[in-house]
Amino acid sequence: MKNLEMLNIKNIIIKLILIILFYFISSFMLEQGIIPPHIESNMFFIGINIILAVSLNLINGFTGQFSLGHAGFMALGAYASAAVTSIYGKDFVFGILAAAVITAIAGLIIGIPTLRLKGDYLAIATLGFAEIIKVLLENYEKFGGAAGMSDIPFYTTWPWLYFSVIITIVLISNFIKSYQGRACIAIREDEIAAEAMGVNTTYYKVLAFVIGATFAGIAGALYANRIYYIKPGDFSFMKSIDILVMVVFGGIGSVSGAVVGTLILAVISTALQDAMEYRMLIYAFILAIIMIYRPQGILGKNGFKSIKRRVRKLFKKEEKANASIKG
């Protein structure tokens, strides 16, 4: 019975081989300089954005809690890792750990009061908290205040980034298919019915929020240890909106959607780099067009499954057509 087999060994091995194969190809190309430097740096930002989008999607897409505070958690993670690795001179592992722990705690502290709110109110409250974090960092002289922190050691190498992205995707996909993840989706679908089935809605909202925040913190750590220099202004509310756009664009409520959305948006904005001041105009126009014709996002709620289904349908139609010709 297909439904009882949660662990499809063959499938996992194929995925594992693909992941490792792609890793070796990509790192070979990076080492040999086949990939030009500006594309290389784009690859890093795409990776970081994927982690941000997938983790935000857990909160906004799967649990249905509209958060606009993701940049705030990224900032906390970035500063935590920057402090641990540059001021205290510790290894990157500790930087990432510190980022994860601090953002998890911050997620808990911010989540418990704000997740009682719904819809727009929650969005505004989380946005407010992200701004508070930004303002606090701007006024904390030890971390350079508004001028920011520089001389952050360069630790985010390709393997670090690549495997962080893979781990984020795998862990969040696994979580969604567990009973805890289903409880989160049930809250999105119908909160009252979820409660009647025994789901402690507050607990699962906070849980999703904390997990999302933690991964945003890790993304922040990867970011800080990549670009030498961070300042609070990097994590403004525009950054939160950027991440949200990637999620909505790819398909709110699907992991593959968030990944594809991030990739396509990165390609679009790179392609528009030469268009100078018209860039944001064209970018916004493309977004508007897609939202009009595909409001559920590129992949929609079911992610790759919806494409598979459509391809299968197409083939069936062709078969039928062939059969009718022969018949």
Place this chain on the structure above:
Amino acid sequence: MPVLKVKDLTKSFGGIVAVSNISMEVEKGQIAGVIGPNGAGKTTLFNLLTGIYKPTSGEVEYNLDRKVTTRQLKPYKTAAYGISRTFQNIRLFKEMTVLENVLIGYHNNFNYSVFSSFFRLPGFLKGERKAREEALELLKVMGLYNKKDELAKNLPYGEQRKLEIARALATKPQVLLLDEPAAGMNPQETNELTQLIRKLRKDFNLTIILIEHDMSLVMDICEKIFVFDYGKLIAKGTPLEVQNNPEVIKAYLGEEEEHATA
């Protein structure tokens, strides 16, 4: 000892008294019906019985494995106590499959940790396998097995109602509250539902309380009927007693105009 005991229950919203001074008892294993015209306070009563509303005054008490009082009735805790319900305006998880809907009903029976979920540890696999087996078994009983992978929103209306019952049963209730289970069903479907409710009571050892407008169903399966009108309990008793009660006839058919005869 009655499974459910309601004493002087009142709920008002601002100046409107939706449920006023209700006292009722339901015995273990009974099928009890709650009837009355629209707006009589039946659904409000259900919301009070499941903790969605807090009563303005009065008490709700369940005698299940343990005693459950009004104060302990929190919506997300009722399922763990053994109280489950369906909704008048179907509240399925529309974008989830039929199987996943039932698995949400099993929520309290899972106990693997978040850590097991992240890494798919043996605990996760064992828990999921067991729950899925049970859920599929339940879907077979409810005649929904063939639809297990369909999205709930794509089911026809009658099957959505059935799925709501399946989901409620998955919480392993002792008391099942059904809010208009036959609404929108044709006579044949209603007939099947009647058989199903009887069967479920027997197989799952349930006490069932149902709100229903379909009098043939109510009179057929309910052993005790509570009649509501304008938030008040105007009659209670066996189907026969209720049918002959002048108050009930008045509520349903209107008052005889006395001046006409005078």
